[in-house]
Amino acid sequence: MKKWALIIDVAKCVNCNNCVVSCRDEHVDNDFLPYAAAQPRKGHSWIDMHRKIRGNGPMVDVSYMPVMCNHCDNAPCMKFAGDGSIYKRPDGIVIMDPIRTKGRQDIVRSCPYKAISWNEERQVPQIWIFDAHLIDQKWKQPRCVQSCPTEAMQAILVDDVELKRLVAAESLEVRKPELGTRPRVFYRNMNRFTKCFIGGNIVAAHSGGQENVNGAVVRVLSGRTQVAEAITDAFGDFKIDGLDRDSGTYTVEAQHNLYGTANAAVSLGSSSYLGSLVLT
Ligand code: SF4
Ligand code: SF4
Numbered sequence: 001m002k003k004w005a006l007i008i009d010v011a012k013c014v015n016c017n018n019c020v021v022s023c024r025d026e027h028v029d030n031d032f033l034p035y036a037a038a039q040p041r042k043g044h045s046w047i048d049m050h051r052k053i054r055g056n057g058p059m060v061d062v063s064y065m066p067v068m069c070n071h072c073d074n075a076p077c078m079k080f081a082g083d084g085s086i087y088k089r090p091d092g093i094v095i096m097d098p099i100r101t102k103g104r105q106d107i108v109r110s111c112p113y114k115a116i117s118w119n120e121e122r123q124v125p126q127i128w129i130f131d132a133h134l135i136d137q138k139w140k141q142p143r144c145v146q147s148c149p150t151e152a153m154q155a156i157l158v159d160d161v162e163l164k165r166l167v168a169a170e171s172l173e174v175r176k177p178e179l180g181t182r183p184r185v186f187y188r189n190m191n192r193f194t195k196c197f198i199g200g201n202i203v204a205a206h207s208g209g210q211e212n213v214n215g216a217v218v219r220v221l222s223g224r225t226q227v228a229e230a231i232t233d234a235f236g237d238f239k240i241d242g243l244d245r246d247s248g249t250y251t252v253e254a255q256h257n258l259y260g261t262a263n264a265a266v267s268l269g270s271s272s273y274l275g276s277l278v279l280t
Pocket of ligand 1: 012013014015016017018019020064066147148149150151152153
């Protein structure tokens, strides 16, 4: 049986908010029973944007991650409701029945991702429904995917074996995997939110001043073990990504055959720019 999943590439998201707006355009003031009651005009965003800023000047990156109901395969909201009023369709989409969940404000707190909004006017809990009403009209993708100008979002209809293969092959990740909720919204390049980098600039003495060194080898070591390596670019810069936050002290060793070596120690809390290291 094939089921829907959503893949979002954090590296491609430019925070244009088209996905957010298209979801609102689809659902505000529009009843799609029995899938969902209309979204209210104010106070709801079934797709939300998270932002992460890493590093310190001048090496800073900003990333954006759209978040929404994950259509979990092991959904806490379904268990909490306990009466079938929240159910998973055979195609993997989770629906909160707008009739049967009426008055159940308590359901809002059942989602560990805070993906459920309470519609005060209609007295129902609500989520992004993967545009199931359109999918059932043979649409190939929900509105948010259709509206994304960078193709950062991709809706796929796959069986479990193919999904498992994709997750492994493309290093896809989910939010809060430790909860065991088995989300069906996956992220590519999620390390921009969950990991840190060490960056810096390698220079050498030249004509009474300093010049950036292209092609220096930079190694990051934990104790005596090398954990990563990079080569400086034309501006003498390096950036080694994918390190864990608060993961201890690292040694950074830079080396260039013509200009010599440089070393620095860094105690890694969050992403860190080391400034210029001078080869001697
Ligand atoms: S539409 Fe695409 S690029 Fe724009 S915010 Fe959404 S996911 Fe990011
Ligand atoms: S993300 Fe929250 S609302 Fe959506 S299926 Fe999972 S537990 Fe339920």
